[in-house]
Amino acid sequence: MKAVLLSIGDEILIGQITNTNSVWLASQLNRIGVHVVEMMTVGDDETAIVDALKESLSKSEIIIITGGLGPTRDDLTKDVLTHFFHTRLVFNQQVYDLLNTFFTSRGMSFNEPNKTQCYVPESCKVMMNYKGTAPGMLFHENHKIVASMPGVPYEMEAMAEGELFPYLRQHFQMPPILHRTFLTGGIPESELMIRLFDWENDLPADLKLAYLPSGGQVRLRLTSNNEDGNALERIENASRYLHLILDNEIVGYDEDSIASVVQQLCIQHGKTLVTAESCTGGFIAHQLTMIPGASKYFKGSIVAYHNTIKESLLDVPSDILLEFGAVSEQTVIQMAVSARRIMKADYAIAVSGIAGPEGGSPEKPVGTVWIAWASDEQTVARKFVWGKNRQATIQRTAQEALFRFRRFVLGMDL
Amino acid sequence: MKAVLLSIGDEILIGQITNTNSVWLASQLNRIGVHVVEMMTVGDDETAIVDALKESLSKSEIIIITGGLGPTRDDLTKDVLTHFFHTRLVFNQQVYDLLNTFFTSRGMSFNEPNKTQCYVPESCKVMMNYKGTAPGMLFHENHKIVASMPGVPYEMEAMAEGELFPYLRQHFQMPPILHRTFLTGGIPESELMIRLFDWENDLPADLKLAYLPSGGQVRLRLTSNNEDGNALERIENASRYLHLILDNEIVGYDEDSIASVVQQLCIQHGKTLVTAESCTGGFIAHQLTMIPGASKYFKGSIVAYHNTIKESLLDVPSDILLEFGAVSEQTVIQMAVSARRIMKADYAIAVSGIAGPEGGSPEKPVGTVWIAWASDEQTVARKFVWGKNRQATIQRTAQEALFRFRRFVLGMDL
Missing domain, CATH: 3.40.980.10 (MoaB/Mog-like domain)
Structure with a gap:
């Protein structure tokens, strides 16, 4: 139909x-x-x-x-x-x-x-x-x-x-169209294409592959009209080989988003999560809490938009803010460590950056963002420089913070 | 063209x-x-x-x-x-x-x-x-x-x-199409239509009116192809009469959103704003911080998703949580008052509700939400009961919190 x-x-x-x-x-x-x-x-x-x-x-x-x-x-x-x-x-x-x-x-x-x-x-x-x-x-x-x-x-x-x-x-009698989607993050579309070249060539004729990039993530979608009724098996088979090639880089399936993947992961491990957000302004917390069941692992967030809130609620020392600035490794690490301690969580994600259009400088242009991830064992921070688009910077930062949080939890390279 | x-x-x-x-x-x-x-x-x-x-x-x-x-x-x-x-x-x-x-x-x-x-x-x-x-x-x-x-x-x-x-x-030489859009909140489309019936009938022939409802807001859009080059004057004229009819109910124009209106209002009055969010999970803060320049008035937010955070960071007494529940007038008022005090802001908006799908009860079904608004003079709370859709409840709550915040600041009925 x-x-x-x-x-x-x-x-x-x-x-x-x-x-x-x-x-x-x-x-x-x-x-x-x-x-x-x-x-x-x-x-x-x-x-x-x-x-x-x-x-x-x-x-x-x-x-x-x-x-x-x-x-x-x-x-x-x-x-x-x-x-x-x-x-x-x-x-x-x-x-x-x-x-x-x-x-x-x-x-x-x-x-x-x-x-x-x-x-x-x-x-x-x-x-x-x-x-x-x-x-x-x-x-x-x-x-x-x-x-x-x-x-x-x-x-x-x-x-x-x-x-x-x-x-x-x-x-109407309608045989459902079959899809299987694989969520990946951090590998560019063209690099995926090279890694999947042989696999894609060997796909059965009825299986159609699509690459769906969006920000830093790429979804790979296999589709079949399933005319002979056996496509599910062919999809399962192709999926097994895909896992051999991409291994741990497959983050989720079908309707999964990185937010739902983070939720599954935390609940599976019995761990709680909090965020401390500056430039993302609550967007990471919002992404996580849009998924039903978020209250099972997500405890809350301190949106420290103003520096005074970073000092008063997240205990970022004023001399760190003065010496290194709000957008710095030192600040974002302090934010993550404090958020974890103050809200009594297993994990914390902290973000501080310059979403723009104002606030940039030659050393820290608009789009500069620091992200930190903290557990009881370690705290790690990474710097990113996105473009000048405020909305894109907010979204891309949230995406990166969550994709790498998964890697952080699983002990993979950040 | x-x-x-x-x-x-x-x-x-x-x-x-x-x-x-x-x-x-x-x-x-x-x-x-x-x-x-x-x-x-x-x-x-x-x-x-x-x-x-x-x-x-x-x-x-x-x-x-x-x-x-x-x-x-x-x-x-x-x-x-x-x-x-x-x-x-x-x-x-x-x-x-x-x-x-x-x-x-x-x-x-x-x-x-x-x-x-x-x-x-x-x-x-x-x-x-x-x-x-x-x-x-x-x-x-x-x-x-x-x-x-x-x-x-x-x-x-x-x-x-x-x-x-x-x-x-x-x-190509292209004469721009003229539009003027008026943002209203809280008046249903059909009631607006009755109030605007005569005005709409009397519009010049080239002016086309459209009603654009979305959640609790309705945008009214006047359009003209401006074939004679004088449509701007006709739009201004129609706009003057529209203001006589709707007065204070016109919240903004054209690309304005309720978030940008709140920003203009706070900056105009030289006031700062914070939020304390439970069921909206940071969405109000996100809406406000998507607008460039938010840092001029928005200081931050405490997303108190878990009750422990409501107690520890927002000083909601545990006996209030026990006696009245997290979704109650008492809790949300305490959240607003504490958020304002703790983050040292002129205004606070606080929200607590049941976005669902779980957590409802016969007395407080899924979709029940309390919102409070606090200033140095007063704190007011209102209850809303939305539907069962989690996403819609989160969005509608944020919209209502912001539209009524404007009324709160301007001293209008809530």
Whole structure:
């Protein structure tokens, strides 16, 4: 089964918001065996929507539309679909009741703009919205499905899981596409390619390899459409050889992130972790605490953005700050050692750097970062010099701090 | 000038990565007067790429391709474009020299896969990549431009700014599209629509209004193609009336986020801010410190994820934790008061909640969050109950903490 994902909204085309719905839908559909062949985004414009719909119908069996369903006048999707499928809007009591409950339970008024939401195309199956106000629509005609859902991510996700995916599973038999992904950190893409040259050449014909670099990490992804039903075995086999080549450089699999890998590692070893962050401003702690279960090993963080906090909460002596500066080996080691002691943890990661755009100097340009890792046995620090982009420096520093924390724990070279 | 953005990569279609290149390109192009009419994503597949290219050329004058330019075998863009434009690959000395410097300065080997990068299509203008290894290509034929850039965001951004945008500005006269965006927080979209009904009806014909909700905030965007050159005045006029209606509910403009608004407010008032975070795990501090200049007012944060840290670093008495729990008015008030005192700041924001999926109870279900705001004059706390989605709870809590912090500082109702 092929699908096209069609997002509607001027706000995406002018770059005001990132389209996160497509990535979520794609990963979920992939899991149930639907192959997304294209993603499109068009504006809040009737002609553009109709053209995109026609193009999509020529390429796939399933078209999933998100966005353009609000009560306001810039939202056109419902009217466009009503015309497109030659049907008309009719009052739907179930939607009315749901909306009535939605508003009264929140102490909000069920006002006129929202009442227009109770009118839905006569020929569609209505998909209930339990998280918001705009109902979804599913048209199933001529063996093709056109589904329309709200653009608000958590409303869309709940509707897809509660209504759309069960419908698709019920109406189509879909063999799932197989993927296996290997997470690596610290080896450039081109070097990986050389190390994997022979292995890649010897892969069975149905296995497709992709290199997915992002900052300092590269994901390697093996994919098979599994037409003969035996691809899992071929993937397992290829995976065994890959482990012989890359060994300890394979950090995790599939949905693993370096944050989830750090969590598994700490929980496995029964160890706790804290951070002391300056230039990353809490981003490392945030990355770690986004993973459910983080409280099992992560105790907390001292975000010492100002030097006064480095002194008062992390006991960095003022003469170290004066002599070596906040961005120095001495400071970052003191931060790590103190964080570990003060928050009573087994491990600490500390970071101090110049994210920019201000604060650089000839000896310490913007992008200079020191990272330290501390355990009860040792404390090690390393210096990095990233570029001038503030956001990239923050993200790359967090990534490096976590990838090397794993190496630190496993006793590998830093 | 119309543009189509074409992203290439299986990793996007299977939902492994979010396409952030399109949003960045769209916002930049918009600024220089290029109207993005469509975004497309196709896989690493020659037929799909060629079809998408043909479709895009029928809809726009500019096609900007990102992705598929790496040295590995899954990257097809260069070969596809070479065929598409009936040209051939030739060695480029300038690219060779740049790559040679790139690798030797990093102490890396200039290996064979990377040497293939020195071959570029004969008929294109080469766009240099100063941040990575894959050169970009710009074809300008029959009054249409097809530009191809790497998929790695910071490489692509540097290339666009250094090579592509100057080329576009040099070759086309483009009147910029006008936008004005108003940031609001805490008023639902449908209520805004009622309050703005008459104002929206009275807007001049060329002004288009869009409602852009995201979590608890709604951006209102006015757009004009400015065909007569006088739209700025019409936008200013509409903006004046909008201020009469919404008054203090307009929090910021255009690229403002609630984090940048908080920064402006604190710097204006000459005040400092700290946070004490439990369930948000450093996310509020991260949001604040992503904005350049945060060090002018933001001193730091204590991420007290474990209760032991709430006791030891934030002086929350253990009997309060025992009697009322970590997620309670008493705890969060104590966290805010202590954070303010310990980090010597004018203001503190404190948060404690249950992000889930574990830790909920009948009285305090997953999604329950307490937020407190403290100044030298008062400390106020409010309770919120969000849904079951961990990520949404963390993000929504941070948003609410910051939007209401502004109200707290300005003496408005919380």
